[in-house]
Amino acid sequence: MAAAMAAMAMAEMADMPEMGTLSSESSFSGPPTDASSAAASLTSTPPTTVSVTPDNMSLASEPDISKLDAITVPLLDVIPLLENEQQETGQQTPVGQAIVFAKHPAPAPAPAPTPTTITIPVDPPSTGRARRARASLPVYNLAKLSGTDVHGKRRAKGDAVNENNRRRTISGDTLVNEAEGGADEKGDTSAEPNKAVQDGINALGLGWSIAGPDTSKSNRVPKKPKSSAAQAASERRATRLSGAPVTTLTTTISSLGKRGRKTLDKGLSRMARELKRLQDTNEFAHIDTQPVLYTVWKNGKYVDPSQEEEEESALSPPRKKAKTDDATIAKSAKTGEEEVKKLEPSGPPPAKKRRVKKWLDYGLYAGQETPADISRGLTLQERKKLASIPELARSGKPNKSLPLPMFNGLRILLRGRDFKLPFDVCNPLPPGQPKPAAYRTMTKNRFVGDAAAYWKKTPHFNDFSSKCVCKPEDGCAEDCQNRIMLYECDETNCNVGKVHCQNRAFQNLQERTKKGGRFRVGVELLKTSDRGYGVRSNRCFEPNQIIMEYTGEIITEEECERRMNEVYKDNECYYLMSFDQHMIIDATTGSIARFVNHSCSPNCRMIKWIVSGQPRMALFAGDRPIQTGEELTYDYNFDPFSAKNVQKCLCGSPNCRGVLGPKPKEVKPPKPPKQDNKKKSVKGSVKAGKRKLKELLAGDGDEEDETNAVKKRKIKTAAGLKKSLSSAGLKAAKGAAKGAVTTIKRKVSSISVNAKTAIGSSKKQTTKTTARRVTSTSVLKMYGRQGSPKAKPAPKTKASPKSSGSSTLSTIVAATSTLAKANSPKGSPKKTASANGSPSKSASASASANTVSSRKRTPTWKALGSAQDDGDDLPRGGSPASSVDLYTFEASE
Numbered sequence: 001m002a003a004a005m006a007a008m009a010m011a012e013m014a015d016m017p018e019m020g021t022l023s024s025e026s027s028f029s030g031p032p033t034d035a036s037s038a039a040a041s042l043t044s045t046p047p048t049t050v051s052v053t054p055d056n057m058s059l060a061s062e063p064d065i066s067k068l069d070a071i072t073v074p075l076l077d078v079i080p081l082l083e084n085e086q087q088e089t090g091q092q093t094p095v096g097q098a099i100v101f102a103k104h105p106a107p108a109p110a111p112a113p114t115p116t117t118i119t120i121p122v123d124p125p126s127t128g129r130a131r132r133a134r135a136s137l138p139v140y141n142l143a144k145l146s147g148t149d150v151h152g153k154r155r156a157k158g159d160a161v162n163e164n165n166r167r168r169t170i171s172g173d174t175l176v177n178e179a180e181g182g183a184d185e186k187g188d189t190s191a192e193p194n195k196a197v198q199d200g201i202n203a204l205g206l207g208w209s210i211a212g213p214d215t216s217k218s219n220r221v222p223k224k225p226k227s228s229a230a231q232a233a234s235e236r237r238a239t240r241l242s243g244a245p246v247t248t249l250t251t252t253i254s255s256l257g258k259r260g261r262k263t264l265d266k267g268l269s270r271m272a273r274e275l276k277r278l279q280d281t282n283e284f285a286h287i288d289t290q291p292v293l294y295t296v297w298k299n300g301k302y303v304d305p306s307q308e309e310e311e312e313s314a315l316s317p318p319r320k321k322a323k324t325d326d327a328t329i330a331k332s333a334k335t336g337e338e339e340v341k342k343l344e345p346s347g348p349p350p351a352k353k354r355r356v357k358k359w360l361d362y363g364l365y366a367g368q369e370t371p372a373d374i375s376r377g378l379t380l381q382e383r384k385k386l387a388s389i390p391e392l393a394r395s396g397k398p399n400k401s402l403p404l405p406m407f408n409g410l411r412i413l414l415r416g417r418d419f420k421l422p423f424d425v426c427n428p429l430p431p432g433q434p435k436p437a438a439y440r441t442m443t444k445n446r447f448v449g450d451a452a453a454y455w456k457k458t459p460h461f462n463d464f465s466s467k468c469v470c471k472p473e474d475g476c477a478e479d480c481q482n483r484i485m486l487y488e489c490d491e492t493n494c495n496v497g498k499v500h501c502q503n504r505a506f507q508n509l510q511e512r513t514k515k516g517g518r519f520r521v522g523v524e525l526l527k528t529s530d531r532g533y534g535v536r537s538n539r540c541f542e543p544n545q546i547i548m549e550y551t552g553e554i555i556t557e558e559e560c561e562r563r564m565n566e567v568y569k570d571n572e573c574y575y576l577m578s579f580d581q582h583m584i585i586d587a588t589t590g591s592i593a594r595f596v597n598h599s600c601s602p603n604c605r606m607i608k609w610i611v612s613g614q615p616r617m618a619l620f621a622g623d624r625p626i627q628t629g630e631e632l633t634y635d636y637n638f639d640p641f642s643a644k645n646v647q648k649c650l651c652g653s654p655n656c657r658g659v660l661g662p663k664p665k666e667v668k669p670p671k672p673p674k675q676d677n678k679k680k681s682v683k684g685s686v687k688a689g690k691r692k693l694k695e696l697l698a699g700d701g702d703e704e705d706e707t708n709a710v711k712k713r714k715i716k717t718a719a720g721l722k723k724s725l726s727s728a729g730l731k732a733a734k735g736a737a738k739g740a741v742t743t744i745k746r747k748v749s750s751i752s753v754n755a756k757t758a759i760g761s762s763k764k765q766t767t768k769t770t771a772r773r774v775t776s777t778s779v780l781k782m783y784g785r786q787g788s789p790k791a792k793p794a795p796k797t798k799a800s801p802k803s804s805g806s807s808t809l810s811t812i813v814a815a816t817s818t819l820a821k822a823n824s825p826k827g828s829p830k831k832t833a834s835a836n837g838s839p840s841k842s843a844s845a846s847a848s849a850n851t852v853s854s855r856k857r858t859p860t861w862k863a864l865g866s867a868q869d870d871g872d873d874l875p876r877g878g879s880p881a882s883s884v885d886l887y888t889f890e891a892s893e
């Protein structure tokens, strides 16, 4: 049967065009000398290409010869064929010689003296192992042999799984063991053919094992004869038993799931089979056939190990504490150099040359040389300009330190574009600027005690909400009633809306500072040489632009007095500002604005506003823009309620008054007459009033007048900070003045309310009436809208008066009001408002702030500032007569 099968196989092979025929020398390799068999065998996995005796282990049910890598036929079956062949060719085939049918010729193999089988590869050797064969052919099923045939079996499924088959690696051991074990267990005869195969291989002298090349460590080095015990010990143990994890392609594949394996199988082509073969290579097994040379490198230099050892032994004596003196370092450096020199010749690569750091000495313009002809590339016009600027003419020696940018530098200079160095570069604060003692800051006013209740009783608390009558094109500029009344526009009281409205200074300030950043805030503290701390700008401000808010605690006069006597009695500085409605802002806890110093030529103003019904105070730029770095100042209009409290002014301005005292009034030069009757009348009134004020204030050195003035001041102060005055004389005066003060203020408050009404309907009034109303407005501005008992509540309509009140200096107020009794100044100057949210200077009739500052540096300097305005003066805490006078003055107009 076997012979018949072999014959069939041969017949089939002969029919196949690609298969070599027995007659073809190129394809038929005679065993000892034919290279093809050895080549085929070498390139194929030995167990799969070695044939065994027929009728064994052929598990392929449908043998397909075309798919066979090698067909092995029994030697006895082939012998007759060979004999025929020999007869034809005259070649002798020794008995038992292996005959291999190779598809392709292969190099000559080693001679095999006693072959027992004939291997007939029918596919290129690289195509892998035979998978299927005719059942009749004695070809081993590779799956069976490799143990992968049990993959389908599962112990869980109740399949009988051979323990040996659990092994996933394919090796000679597996095959042999399996064959043997399997035979033992199953009573199979597979062991016998394996043995026969191995015998055949041995006979060929190929040194192969049926298990394939032995990659175990024991086989890597030539084996020395061992004792039996040693041999037993070194016998190769199954990796499973040794516990060493074995990871091969097969194990990896087998560990995959069914689907994974399927996918993998699909993808595995012949190349995959080649990879499988690689398992048997040295590279795969990580066997180094070439010795690895290890080299030691130190600091980029090769180190000879032998020399290093010497060095180590030389250094081995116990080291003492490392000396860090220069000599030691130099010595060691020298030694090191020598060592390096010593080592250098032995080390393979030469030491690299030390790199020298290159510095960019041209900065951004590196690589650009100053052109020899600087006018090259310039237009005619530019050349002309260049000729006209001798500074730019080439001096002969190029400026190497900072050459101009080649393409644009000269042009920029020719065009003369202005530029500014960063503020910090040219205006750095002296290093180590002392900082003021820590104080609590406050970004929003806070009412303390009764102050809130006081405020709610004021008409402004509600009045502010009446709408202006502006049109969008007006933009709530100088004619806006809100602006004139120093009410900031908001959604409730503005007729034009946020987009067009320009009367929202505090909102603008909030938006500006909300974003943060010191340049948005725009101010910083500085330490002056003689006036303590001050504030300077670190950005530019437009004329009348809001700069910062003066915030603090809004307290009543009584509370202020209490604080001064109890809390601040040991303080060096007081930061109290007379505010409104018997209220004072105490900026001891407050904003940076409290550090702004006084100047007789100030660049700022402190102005009171009503914002959303709340009293607010802020520092605004004056009539000229403020440059970056300027110290910010405003006129305190300080009211030293006692002559002895007068403090020397150190503002240094040319028109310095010499003291931190009241601002003297000065007569402005007459302005050219205007057509507006109202304005004319106002102007006349102002002139008259101011002239008289000046006469009175100047006093002509009259001692009596001065005494009067001081007295008035004292009286005024008594109203402001009644009990804060510690002098006994003042105390007496205070008691007398108290009732009168109350009356005055009530009256003034009423006047302010009237003012609003008057403004609303002033346009068509007679000159006389206008003047009177204007005066009322000025009263309002001076006093921050104090009420008057005589006045009726104002209707909530506003007009747009073209003229408005003048400003007031509180220190003058006392004198003025006293004098007003006799002189009755007429009218007030026109007030205008700037478009950027604050009244302009002419509008500074508005409620400028009253500084209350007391510093213990000058212990006598306990003074209360008072309202500062440029125009008319009003009594502040003056005698009843002064208020009456004032009112009379208005009425008399």
Ligand SMILES: C[S@@+](CC[C@H](N)C(=O)[O-])C[C@H]1O[C@@H](n2cnc3c(N)ncnc32)[C@H](O)[C@@H]1O
Residues within 6 Å of the ligand: 530, 531, 532, 533, 534, 573, 574, 575, 594, 595, 596, 597, 598, 599, 648, 649, 650, 651, 660, 853, 854, 855
């Ligand atoms: C509200 S504080 C201003 C901040 C103050 N320089 C500080 O260091 O706290 C007012 C005090 O500063 C001083 N001061 C402000 N301006 C001055 C000036 N022009 N001349 C002299 N002293 C001035 C006075 O002592 C005054 O009482």
